[in-house]
Amino acid sequence: xxxxxxxxxxxxxxxxxxxxxxxxxxxxxxxxxxxxxxxxxxxxxxxxxxxxxxxxxxxxxxxxxxxxxxxxxxxxxxxxxxxxxxxxxxxxxxxxxxxxxxxxxxxxxxxxxxxxxxxxxxxxxxxxxxxxxxxxxxxxxxxxxxxxxxxxxxxxxxxxxxxxxxxxxxxxxxxxxxxxxxxxxxxxxxxxxxxxxxxxxxxxxxxxxxxxxxxxxxxxxxxxxxxxxxxxxxxxxxxxxxxxxxxxxxxxxxxxxxxxxxxxxxxxxxxxxxxxxxxxxxxxxxxxxxxxxxxxxxxxxxxxxxxxxxxxxxxxxxxxxxxxxxxxxxxxxxxxxxxxxxxxxxxxxxxxxxxxxxxxxxxxxxxxxxxx
Numbered sequence: 001x002x003x004x005x006x007x008x009x010x011x012x013x014x015x016x017x018x019x020x021x022x023x024x025x026x027x028x029x030x031x032x033x034x035x036x037x038x039x040x041x042x043x044x045x046x047x048x049x050x051x052x053x054x055x056x057x058x059x060x061x062x063x064x065x066x067x068x069x070x071x072x073x074x075x076x077x078x079x080x081x082x083x084x085x086x087x088x089x090x091x092x093x094x095x096x097x098x099x100x101x102x103x104x105x106x107x108x109x110x111x112x113x114x115x116x117x118x119x120x121x122x123x124x125x126x127x128x129x130x131x132x133x134x135x136x137x138x139x140x141x142x143x144x145x146x147x148x149x150x151x152x153x154x155x156x157x158x159x160x161x162x163x164x165x166x167x168x169x170x171x172x173x174x175x176x177x178x179x180x181x182x183x184x185x186x187x188x189x190x191x192x193x194x195x196x197x198x199x200x201x202x203x204x205x206x207x208x209x210x211x212x213x214x215x216x217x218x219x220x221x222x223x224x225x226x227x228x229x230x231x232x233x234x235x236x237x238x239x240x241x242x243x244x245x246x247x248x249x250x251x252x253x254x255x256x257x258x259x260x261x262x263x264x265x266x267x268x269x270x271x272x273x274x275x276x277x278x279x280x281x282x283x284x285x286x287x288x289x290x291x292x293x294x295x296x297x298x299x300x301x302x303x304x305x306x307x308x309x310x311x312x313x314x315x316x317x318x319x320x321x322x323x324x325x326x327x328x329x330x331x332x333x334x335x336x337x338x339x340x341x342x343x344x345x346x347x348x349x350x351x352x353x354x355x356x357x358x359x360x361x362x363x364x365x366x367x368x369x370x371x372x
Contacts, residue, residue, distance in 0.1 A: 012095045019363050027051070027252060027263055033289060037223060041276045044265050045204040052205070053261040055327070058143035061150050064258035066114045068247040068310065069155045079111040082126060083154035083194070084164065084176035084187055086110060109157055129156035131198050132215045133166040139209065145207040150251055151264050152198055169195065169216035171230060184217060193238025196231040197266040200273055203227065205262075220248060221277045232279030235270050239283045302356065306370035313344040313358070322359040325369070 028047075035043055056064060066305050069080040087110050112126040131154055134141040141147035152176050163178060172186030179186050182237045187195045202210035203226070211226040212218075218230030244267045254261035259261065265272055271284035301314045323344060325334035333354070334346065356367045 036275055040272070041204065041224070044272065044276075045207065047266065048201065048205050048262045048333065051252075051262040054259060055145075056148055056150060056258060056260065058128075058148045059312070060258055061148050061153050064251070065128050066152045067153050067258065068150065068153050068250050069243075071111055072242045072246055074111070078113055078149060080114045080126060080155040081111055082109060082157045082160070083129070083131060084109075084160050084191055085157060086175040086188060086190070094264070109160060112155065112157070125158050126155045127158050127161060128153050129161045129367050131195055132169070133164070133168050135199075136168065136215045137209050138211065138214060141209070146202060146209055149202070149205065150260060151205075151247075151262075152257065168214075169230065171217075171233070189238065191238075192234040193240070193270075194244060196234035196238070197240075197244070197264060197270065199231050200235070200266045201264040220278070224277060227277050229279055232273055232277055235266065235273050236280035236282040240267055240270060240285070254360075302367060302369065305367075309346045309349050309371055310345070311349075311369065313346070313356075314346075324357045324359075325349065326355045326357070 031047065032043065061165075066080065071079045071081045087367075112124065115138075116124050116126055116234055130141055130147065131152055134147060137146060146152065163275075164176075165182075167178060167183060167185035168185055170179050171185035174186075176190060176191065177186055177187035178184070178191075186192075199210070199212050199215060201248060203212055212228050212231055213220060213226050215341075216228055216230045218228030218233075221227045221229065221232075248267045250256055250261050251258075251260050252263035253259040269285045269289065270282035271286070273279075274282050275289075279362050303312055303314075304310060307311070313323065320337070323334070323336050323346075324332060325346070327333055333349065349369075354369050354371065356369045
């Protein structure tokens with residue numbers, strides 16, 4: 001039986017459907033989502049580089065962190081979350097310099113008052129820190145370029161960051177900790193996905209300086225030896241949080257005081273890593289993006305396309321097909337279960353661009369249709 005492959009065609013406006021708060025437009029307008037592998041990697045690299053229109057200084061990065069690292073569960077907007085942090089029973093007291101004598105208490109390792117600098121005492125301070133050690137860059141990350149990119153910098157407990165030192169990442173379980181005689185670092189179950197997506201962003205944005213193979217222990221990917229399977233695994237195991245979405249949305253808007261103008265696409269959709277490097281299948285936040293062209297045992301013909309409002313779908317074989325049509329706003333404008341038909345005629349669809357989805361058993365194809 002002859003089988004054909006119908007490629008998935010996406011309009012960027014339609015991606016807003018499954019973005020979970022991370023808008024796809026206008027940032028990804030015109031992007032070719034049919035790309036796979038190194039072609040997709042290269043185009044995403046071009047996108048995040050060309051849209052990085054505001055280059056922050058290291059000092060500005062600290063001010064940005066006071067905004068983008070705020071704990072989304074803190075209604076007062078006063079505490080930043082600490083990368084690698086976790087809840088425990090230790091408590092710090094923050095003394096406000098401007099109002100001496102007042103204090104705020106909070107659990108150690110997990111969060112800090114956003115104004116708690118070293119004058120509050122080293123146990124209560126937080127620092128802006130590179131999520132992986134500066135010395136692991138090639139050359140050293142420093143405090144410009146990759147070293148001042150807020151997609152990589154996070155608030156961190158001073159002592160916790162010192163514990164990490166210059167250690168490379170390694171797999172583990174539980175809270176953040178040094179492993180194997182303090183020569184490697186596990187970021188913690190809660191943070192490993194954040195770390196993986198930051199490493200992927202840095203690799204695309206600064207490809208020679210920030211190679212994943214230099215910052216973690218893992219096996220190289222065949223199609224891209226500088227990427228390791230460790231970060232693909234973490235990206236899949238730890239889905240995107242609201243905290244990451246908030247950071248990405250702020251930094252992606254250059255109109256914000258400290259907005260760089262570019263987004264981390266692996267926060268927008270971790271599945272993009274699967275499309276590029278393969279490995280463990282990651283969370284797909286865009287419901288109409290597929291890892292591969294679906295194989296449907298029907299030679300489907302859609303005609304005419306474009307059309308004037310009426311079009312036909314012809315199948316090579318009889319079968320039980322589900323046909324759905326979606327507008328670019330994600331509204332389902334047509335749905336029918338067609339049993340044992342080889343020809344479907346659809347009438348009076350209004351002018352516009354739509355996505356036509358045809359499903360049979362566990363397989364689906366999606367085609368763009370244009371109504372003039």
